Amino acid sequence: MDVIHVLIGINTLIMIDTHTHLYSDQFDNDRDEVILKAINSGVDKLLLPNIDLESIKGMHELVDKYPNNCYPMMGLHPCSVEGNYKEVLVEMKNHLNTKSYIAIGEIGMDLYWDKTLLNEQADAFKIQIEWAKEMKLPIVIHVRDAFDELFEVLDTTNDDDLTGVFHCFTGNIEQAKKVLNYGGFNIGLGGVLTFKNSGLDKVVEKIDIKHLVLETDSPYLAPTPHRGKRNESFYVNLVAEKLATIKQIELSEVEKITTQNAKNLFKIN
């Protein structure tokens, strides 16, 4: 480690981007730069949710290249659930049996684009929750326009040991309370928290910070002032700053607490 690196390390805090798609082709031209920028600024743990069979290779390559910084998850995203989902899940389960992953994700339900595969999405979600229970891994949940349908599945599958995070949470206070009532779940906050008129600040005000983890969901949902542009893990700082303003506490407190929450949930050091 060189001197400059050490100095940067002293002036910044260690943070975790709990949800980042750094293997996305949107980073094909500058992936290493983006990753090193995050790491050198103190965002030194980057958690990679899987999407489908195609995304696995790029994700594994990142984990091989940055074994102390990039951590993989395994799972089928609800928007990628199609007629052949059972076969896809068999392949994913093989990966889970041969390599180590920090979570089952991202999984869940999304009825924004298409409601016709509701039953298939619910079934794929259930199957992957069972994996999580069996392997004692947290689940990373994606939900859009499907809170009621997703809660219906969780109501019947949740138990004392199941843990996870509702990633990029944008629900209301009733939905937040329902999430926390399950007992083992955290709420993931990303760029939407910084959007004017998102209303999420009012919800987050009422949630104890001990339940919150930070993320970017990059390359999507860049925080203000980068809204509409490509997001990257370094910007998780902007989400932390906004949370510090909402909670009226020091930025360093926000970083310390949310980092510890993420470490506890994903069992990383």
Ligand SMILES: [Zn+2]
């Ligand atoms: Zn995602």
